Amino acid sequence: MRTGIATVCLSGTLREKLQACAVAGFDGIEIFEQDLVTSPLSPEDVRKMAADLGLSLDLYQPFRDFDSVPEELLAANLRRAEAKFRLMSRLGMDTVLVCSNVGTASIDDDDLRAAQLSRLAGLAADHGVKVAYEALAWGRYVNDYEHAHRLVQTVDHPNLGTCLDSFHILSRDWDTAPIESFNPDKIFFVQVADAPKLSLDVLSWSRHYRVFPGEGQFDLAKFLGHVVRAGYSGPVSLEVFNDVFRQSDVERTAVDAMRSLIWLEEQSAKWLDANPTAAGPDGRSAGPAPGTRRRYPMELATLPQVAEPAGFNFAEVRAADTAALETLLGQLGFAFNGRHRTKNVQLWTMGHARVIINEESAGAESSGTATAPAISAVGFDVDSPVIAAARAQQLKAPAVPRKSQADEEIFQGFAAPDSTEIFLCQGSPDGTAAWTREFGEGLELPAAGRAGAPGAVIDHVNLAQPWQHFDEAVLFYTSALALEPQPYAEVASPTGLVRSQVMLTRDRGVRLVLNLAPLLQQEGAAAGPGQRRSYQEHIAFAVDDLVATARAAQARGLDFLRIPENYYEDLEARFDLEPAFLATLRELNLLYDRDADGEFLHFYTATVGSVFFEMVERRGAYDGYGAPNAPVRHAVQYDHLHQLKPTP
């Protein structure tokens, strides 16, 4: 698949955009007119620079408001077009995007439109240019891709074809299956964009909220599958108008964009395999024989295949001063499993829940600042760490080197967009981890299980995301780790709404929650050197008997997050709870939720640095996270933080 991207997707100048696209590995680009008009580079400069960078200049765009106009306006439009065609020849470009008229269309007549497009195609031919005509979703008269294609067929000129843009098609819920029957010679260009499903008017939605494939809710695998089946083999090019990408670091966004195409390519190949074509005219299936893939003009590369991770292998917290963390874990019922034989890390376990405390020194030393406790890494159980790592690498995840002694387990690690380190570990059917043997030499064994709940596991990990990398994070975890994004929730806190995006495996072995803190809080967090972020994140552990766990923790002196009495009175009003049960919740500062599928009990610890812990018990098939209780948690944590602050 030939990959492309429109310059309008990225921040910076035309020069910066071209360089970033080349570094990210794109085959070609679309030049968005405004990027050229505002550039000090001459068309000849751009042509040379693209050639030097190995980028083909695939599409000049957009040419607006051409068709469905009276004759005198048509003359002006043709004059305008000719100027652009001349410019394109200086750029060495041969395809221009002409979108259906929005602003000046006044005559709704397909014959007239066809005649006008025919004249444009003729003029284009004189200049060696091909016109790719696209139906904008909000075009005045032409807003349906099949309509645009019918016009192309009517004109039947070698220099007129159609441009298929997934946004304009999927935002209107048009059926994409008819694409398969298009003559591939008449499909001049294909643009892809994803988007969250919004109820906004389609123009605003398009101009501000498009995202890269895998970051939204469109079925792009199917769309591209139909395009492939039609026999198209040209560029598949991203055209994404997004308020955040427009301001983010250009090189980073280009990599995010490239990752989305690599992932889409794989998803489309899978869709093609899963959806063989219907029986052909001769009655035999036109689909491929089992185990073989039908060949199309467009070759779709695939990635190393991985199953979804089976569970969390470990979570790691980094801190300069680890005392508070050690106390907290001990009180929760975790057992100290000793220090690593060569690294400055401790292992704490409860059942199969493993927490590594990384006694960071190197980073803190060089920056001169001590690091407050923060979640630094998460390990996932996968079938094959090597294959999973190869997949992540092909998806352009930045590798994280971890030194290892010769006889120690090597962890394949990658940096997630929020800079958490993601490790791919060998899972084992019994939930144990071989690498734990590297810990605790000289300790009385087995340390695990001595205290706390033997059935404990990591239930979910909640990571705070910088707002400008949120969409990138969703795609990263989707593509590299095979997690599935769920509809997000919004939770009120004293400092604003917190967005909570759950990413799941189908069997719920992994629940990762991406939290988007309010902007002002993110700005205020102003991470100092060595301090990644100061807004809160947490690790939640599931146990079989939360009340017993809480009682034991209470006996060990745990500092529970104190739940206000008003909460329990509200709980009483909302649910018909047994008085004795309610009294227990109250006594132990437990929170409670219930839905049609089951019940949820949980409690929180106080926060150390930017980390706190949660203990949960899921009863029945409860699948949530106690979202109605989150505002209580936020308010109490805010009160704590506030009390710690010196009065001005």
Add this chain to the structure above:
Amino acid sequence: MRTGIATVCLSGTLREKLQACAVAGFDGIEIFEQDLVTSPLSPEDVRKMAADLGLSLDLYQPFRDFDSVPEELLAANLRRAEAKFRLMSRLGMDTVLVCSNVGTASIDDDDLRAAQLSRLAGLAADHGVKVAYEALAWGRYVNDYEHAHRLVQTVDHPNLGTCLDSFHILSRDWDTAPIESFNPDKIFFVQVADAPKLSLDVLSWSRHYRVFPGEGQFDLAKFLGHVVRAGYSGPVSLEVFNDVFRQSDVERTAVDAMRSLIWLEEQSAKWLDANPTAAGPDGRSAGPAPGTRRRYPMELATLPQVAEPAGFNFAEVRAADTAALETLLGQLGFAFNGRHRTKNVQLWTMGHARVIINEESAGAESSGTATAPAISAVGFDVDSPVIAAARAQQLKAPAVPRKSQADEEIFQGFAAPDSTEIFLCQGSPDGTAAWTREFGEGLELPAAGRAGAPGAVIDHVNLAQPWQHFDEAVLFYTSALALEPQPYAEVASPTGLVRSQVMLTRDRGVRLVLNLAPLLQQEGAAAGPGQRRSYQEHIAFAVDDLVATARAAQARGLDFLRIPENYYEDLEARFDLEPAFLATLRELNLLYDRDADGEFLHFYTATVGSVFFEMVERRGAYDGYGAPNAPVRHAVQYDHLHQLKPTP
């Protein structure tokens, strides 16, 4: 008018919200349930705190999903209601908001609904509680305020009335005139919220985008006018769900909120005066006699009245090192009018355009940082500075003290939300300013007009706004300065979309442009001490002959913002310009725009600190700002900034 505000409008804890509301001067508040549930304050604590702060507790809210349900759910709902009624008696509150059912309504039957509301009213009566029933705009069966009111009439119970919420009424475009015929005893509560007109679904629109009155596009003066005419005299209370206000400083937001009610009160009084009621049943006008105001149970206070400002009196730029500014103004054709006789400021003029250079020292000294040039103040010509200042003060604009010698003109000044100082100056019919006599003793006079264009005036001033104070700024300039917000534009820049909000007087004597820079750029600007912000703002001067002005500036060696050749080629393609004219534009780095009303020529200087200047010529009735050229300006400025940065 009794003023109120719902706690959900504000950030922070319940304690912080109450305190901020008292400081801002509200009469009462609505307690949003979640704020109480998450609070460590007991209901008795809240009651005492409110009493101590002089705040009445006007409304407990919301009670959801009560009506239109089967009998067994109704029983549970009544049980839930009774728990809340008991809580209300502990709070000492007597009115609860019950909103029409969204989630659990399953029976669409007005008789059943009336019967259920009647039972609720009876239960409420037992607890001394009044139920204010509100039609949510997205209620399952009841989503029209007249429908809700019909139910209230049917039930006809002294403990059941209606709550009118402007958002739920105006978002659905319901006619508000029928409110006038409502029995005022049945209107238990009135909530007001403004909103920008969005095409979003009404639930998302309501939950995220409400703003305070005057910050959106609803006709709230009319809405409240009808409410006043109905004879309602209870609280007028803000209920504004807004993602930004929820995270902003609580005290500041409370003042912004209070300002919006003071302004709304005045606007409603004006609406009532301008819209006398139709003739009464006896054929005589029911409106007030000319010059008198009809009295209603709700008294509407008014503010000192001011006409819109006639023009800009001056603009002030502050800098530690003023050399670059002086050079730039001199090259543009400004004449140096000397120094002030007692202050460290210089006056530069061209025609009636006056620029003060403030040689800041005090602030810079204490912070230890030199201040880069930045726009620090804007003066407006008003009829009566004293009356205008009294108005601003009543609108809670923070006054800015400026020391003055006994015989010098005293400027009344206020700090705008972006911290620009706004001065109210005595306008004069001939466009001169008396205070200029305090400058230039010993200089050859008249200095003004010696160079440059004698007809020059300040055309517009463009101020960068911090994102979290943007809505507040719109209301500030609307209410305190009588400027009118126009629909905003969005302009592409290499660092993201810039929102441009024009605020105008009707005769265009004042054009103020509020710019909202992309968030990441705002974060990056990270104002150091003494440096308010580093993103760019500018002052534009209008002249009669821009080409002549540009030539003269060129001769004086002005550093024009260099416009790329690609821009002129695009201009040629877009407009049929005379070759000679185009050559002149090219030669002088002039930008050009044209619309149906006229033409616009303009050029920009290089930037010093965070300020640059623009010179414009308006031909015909052109009323814009050359928006299509803004991306070029942004791109070239970005390139400059980039070249100045050291390569990493």
